[in-house]
Amino acid sequence: MNPLSSLAACQKLLSSRADGFAELASEALARAVALERGEQPIHAFLSLRDTAPCVGPEPSPGASWRAGGCLAGVPIAVKDNICTTDFPTTCGSRMLQGYVSPYSATAVRRLEAAGAWILGKTNLDEFGMGSSTEHSAYGPTRNPADRSRVPGGSSGGSAAAVAAGAVPAALGSSTGGSVRQPAALCGIVGLKPTYGRVSRYGLVAFASSLDHIGVLARSVRDAATVLEAIAGFDRRDATSQRRDPPRADRVSAAELAGRSIGIPGEYFGDELDDGVRAVMERTLGLLSRCGARITPVSLPSTELALACYYVIAPAEASSNLARYDGVRFGRRAPGVATLRELYGRSRGEGFGDEVKRRIVLGTHVLSAPRYEAFYVRALQLRRRVGDDIRRVLGEVDAIFAPTTPSPAFPLGSRCAAPTDMYRADLYTVAANLAGIPALSVPIGDVDGLPVGGQLMCGAWEEEKMCSIGAAIERLVGYDPPRARGVG
Amino acid sequence: MSDLGTGTVIGLEVHVRLATVTKLFCGCPAVFGASPNSRVCPMCLGLPGALPTLNGDAVRLAVRAALALGYRVERTSEFVRKQYFYPDLPKGYQITQYAHPLARQGSLRVPDAAGGRRVPLRRLQLEEDAGKSVHDQLESSSLLDFNRCGLPLIEIVTEPVLRSPSEARAFLVRLRQVLERYARVSDCRMEEGELRADANISLVDSGGVTRAGRVEVKNLNSFAHVERALAVEERRLAARVAEGHAPGAETRLYDAEARKTRALRGKEEVLDYRYMPEPDLPPLRIDEASLRAAADGLPPAPAEVERRLIEHHGLSPQEAARIANTPGRAAYLEATVADGGLPLARTASGLVLGQLAAERKRRGLESEADLLPPAALRRLAQLRLDGRLSARTAARALELLFRLREPSPSDVDELVASRQLTQVAEPAELERWIRQALAAHPGEVERYRAGEERLLGYFMGEVMRASSGRADPRAATLLLRALLRSAEG
Incomplete structure (x- = not known):
């Protein structure tokens, strides 16, 4: 059995013998390296540890979170838009090729304080902009379940690394669905917490008001454990909140009976793939047989949420990416004569097409003549999306819906039509706009391609959300990809 | 335009x-x-x-x-x-x-x-x-x-x-x-x-x-x-x-x-x-x-302070502006004069803006209040106002007071008495200083009598010197004129 398939498996090996860590670390490293080999490499990682040390990091004595012990010696992967001093942080961009941050993100420091061993940095769509990990300057990641298909994105590298069994858990980031969507497409669990739950300090900003650090793991319980380790107030992030981290030991798969689960009709429209619909319907049947009250609910702002997202996210991106100017760090075009040329060429050569598209879009909607018509209206719409969701969540315990309209699509199939790609985020953007927690759990597959079901709960209700998620996980009994010989 | x-x-x-x-x-x-x-x-x-x-x-x-x-x-x-x-x-x-x-x-x-x-x-x-x-x-x-x-x-x-x-x-x-x-x-x-x-x-x-x-x-x-x-x-x-x-x-x-x-x-x-x-x-x-x-200890606006100095204490706008230059100085003046009346305020203001400001600057102090407690300044200003100190003896008194630590009003009185700084208007005393001054300058006396009246100021200076600044200027001037005239006759 792969000792990297769960936190429990890691701990079992770590506690079984004195050199447990060395063996676990070498195993993780070997598996990670293997993902880069072959004719169709998974290419989950952008950088890796050179060697596995003999002794793992100890949880720091001051670490106050109880999850600390659970992560001692556990290899964990980190998306390459989260700053680390031990590895470059490229954001999947030529702009930051070789860039090493002088500081580590708060989430990374908390992982390390809890004793985790960062194995490497994972591939992503450039600066998190994409839903397939094809928009990486360092080549696409492939889906371990089917190497001809995308792993989703933008945390595709983290999802693939976990799905392929190189690490039991990884950090990702989500701006519009970049944790849940790749988790769903790779058949693992993706957890996006409440906005303000995990410090964004050291997460390279894409759209600050929508950016979240999230967790990818193979079980809800493991995701909750990692979340507990990284959550909590951070004075370095003015948007982080003074809330106690959600406790993994309070996550219980026991009770579904009596839970009311809202099913939003808008998430089952024409765009929903028939296979995904069938898997969802089967899951709903299971839920209702367990005593869950399945309640139809309405989220009328669903279709508008995507449009709203694609105004706000590019607007913030155009601002956040202004700092990549070739002056202080990152790519600087050589041999330029004027300031304008320095900017034009550094940014022109450093950014990929999707990033440029969003910067142009964002600059447009923030320009004085367009601001009211686009940006201000998008902000109004964002409030409506949040109000809609909060209204529904006042009536039910959780909202349950498909995570994505379709399973993993073939590599290259949507690159020519950006708006088709954007539709992959249709079901996930609402939780980012509203700042509420959301969780994707594998609930089955369509012809071997994993399908995810998405739970959304009220702000700060991660414990309840994970409990329902764990119950669904147990109920469905979905076999993660490793059982089919991947990884 | x-x-x-x-x-x-x-x-x-x-x-x-x-x-x-x-x-x-x-x-x-x-x-x-x-x-x-x-x-x-x-x-x-x-x-x-x-x-x-x-x-x-x-x-x-x-x-x-x-x-x-x-x-x-x-x-x-x-x-x-x-x-x-x-x-x-x-x-x-x-x-x-x-x-x-x-x-x-x-x-x-x-x-x-x-x-x-x-x-x-x-x-x-x-x-x-x-x-x-x-x-x-x-x-x-x-x-x-x-x-x-x-x-x-x-x-x-x-x-x-x-x-x-x-x-x-x-x-x-x-x-x-x-x-x-x-x-x-x-x-x-x-x-x-x-x-x-x-x-x-x-x-x-x-x-x-x-x-x-x-x-x-x-x-x-x-x-x-x-x-x-x-x-x-x-x-x-x-x-x-x-x-x-x-x-x-x-x-x-x-x-x-x-x-x-x-x-x-x-x-x-x-x-x-x-x-x-x-x-x-x-x-x-x-x-x-x-x-x-944020408002803790925030003084009133300078315009407000100036208005009070002008309307309540009778200072000129120029004087008021200089006193209100720093809130500390304004507070010091107001503590000194309290409700002592307009003439006292003007006298005190003159002392603050003159000798006290110069000395504060020379010593690099924060405020004039560090040189002399308001009560002592008030006493000094009162003596000056009553005519018991001349400009010169007041200046001398201040110099001496600057050497004392936190002098009280009675310290001022004591110092003025012991150093004989009070102004003298008593005719016999004044006459003695005037005659002394005139005797020392017979040539100038002759020129004055020949019609060079502007020498009066010169003689006054000599009288002040002879009296160590204690001669009451108004009384001394009257007597000086009289003596110069009488010698003519």
Whole structure:
């Protein structure tokens, strides 16, 4: 059995013998390296540890979170838009090729304080902009379940690394669905917490008001454990909140009976793939047989949420990416004569097409003549999306819906039509706009391609959300990809 | 310019650096003159992933400044990003305030011939400074120093109501007085860029219709420059109007050496700053408690103090302005005179502005109160007012009092008695000093008698010398004249 398939498996090996860590670390490293080999490499990682040390990091004595012990010696992967001093942080961009941050993100420091061993940095769509990990300057990641298909994105590298069994858990980031969507497409669990739950300090900003650090793991319980380790107030992030981290030991798969689960009709429209619909319907049947009250609910702002997202996210991106100017760090075009040329060429050569598209879009909607018509209206719409969701969540315990309209699509199939790609985020953007927690759990597959079901709960209700998620996980009994010989 | 039927309208935009220990959005020390790029961190360099956290002390000082300028402090204000590309702006945007500033509707009373004029202030906002570009040290490159990035500034914008370059200058002098000496929120050292002003100027006709402008003048780094640049621009615009032009909005740079302004950019090149809400900072809320904390120990406005000194204590406007220069000095004078009446206040004010101010400066003390307790000064002023001390003996008494530690009023009396400093009006005594003086200068006496009457002052000086300054000048003058005359007969 792969000792990297769960936190429990890691701990079992770590506690079984004195050199447990060395063996676990070498195993993780070997598996990670293997993902880069072959004719169709998974290419989950952008950088890796050179060697596995003999002794793992100890949880720091001051670490106050109880999850600390659970992560001692556990290899964990980190998306390459989260700053680390031990590895470059490229954001999947030529702009930051070789860039090493002088500081580590708060989430990374908390992982390390809890004793985790960062194995490497994972591939992503450039600066998190994409839903397939094809928009990486360092080549696409492939889906371990089917190497001809995308792993989703933008945390595709983290999802693939976990799905392929190189690490039991990884950090990702989500701006519009970049944790849940790749988790769903790779058949693992993706957890996006409440906005303000995990410090964004050291997460390279894409759209600050929508950016979240999230967790990818193979079980809800493991995701909750990692979340507990990284959550909590951070004075370095003015948007982080003074809330106690959600406790993994309070996550219980026991009770579904009596839970009311809202099913939003808008998430089952024409765009929903028939296979995904069938898997969802089967899951709903299971839920209702367990005593869950399945309640139809309405989220009328669903279709508008995507449009709203694609105004706000590019607007913030155009601002956040202004700092990549070739002056202080990152790519600087050589041999330029004027300031304008320095900017034009550094940014022109450093950014990929999707990033440029969003910067142009964002600059447009923030320009004085367009601001009211686009940006201000998008902000109004964002409030409506949040109000809609909060209204529904006042009536039910959780909202349950498909995570994505379709399973993993073939590599290259949507690159020519950006708006088709954007539709992959249709079901996930609402939780980012509203700042509420959301969780994707594998609930089955369509012809071997994993399908995810998405739970959304009220702000700060991660414990309840994970409990329902764990119950669904147990109920469905979905076999993660490793059982089919991947990884 | 009256021949053109135009008037001048000037508005000012002033940036003042708050005297905080650390920067506005990070923990870097806010110091001047450190070696380039030695006071920087991921935040002020705009490194990927860095986030701003608001410095509470900067907020306190900004609120204090707002209160000192009579602003209405907003319970909720918001930060925005003002976006433009420039190498000394690391993030590609400045964090500032726009639609929802920290405070609105302030005012500052500026002295003028008519006894003061209220200049309305539009808004006060809290924002970060940019870095510094140095363009003239290397031939083909510019140098960048990011130490200044993120230093806390407040921006104060006046309504365009100032009527002349000299009034603009008077406004700035008053503003500095309030912020530096009264509110103590900034050191306001212009040479270090702690107070920077941009001005806009327009010419309007008698009906208030704009004839020229609005021209923004930048690069004004002293009060003298502000006044001179505006005067230069006022003349330039008037000349253009006289030639039949209607100069439009533009931005011009003042060249202090050439005493000229030159065009920087015209209206058509106006920048679109693409303002957007700053998502990394929640709205800034100011509650009652923080308002109280910011107002702690805030003295009344200098205009208010001056009004009291003039109306209640009978000082002249010039005297009042000098006394109110610092709130400490005004408080000292008021403690000294209490309700002692107008003559006492004027006498005390003369002593404070004269010998006490000079001695305080010589010793580098904070306040005149450190030299002499108010009660002792009051006693001394009273003796002077009663005619028991002359100007000269009062000065001598002060010199001696400065050597004592915290002298009491009775110490003053004792010193005046023991050193025989009281003024003498007793005729026998005076006559003895006068005769002594006249006997020493028979030649001058003869010239006086020959009609050279201006020598009277000379003899008075000699009499004062002979009396060690104790002779009562009025009585001595009368007697001196009489004796000179009687000797004639």
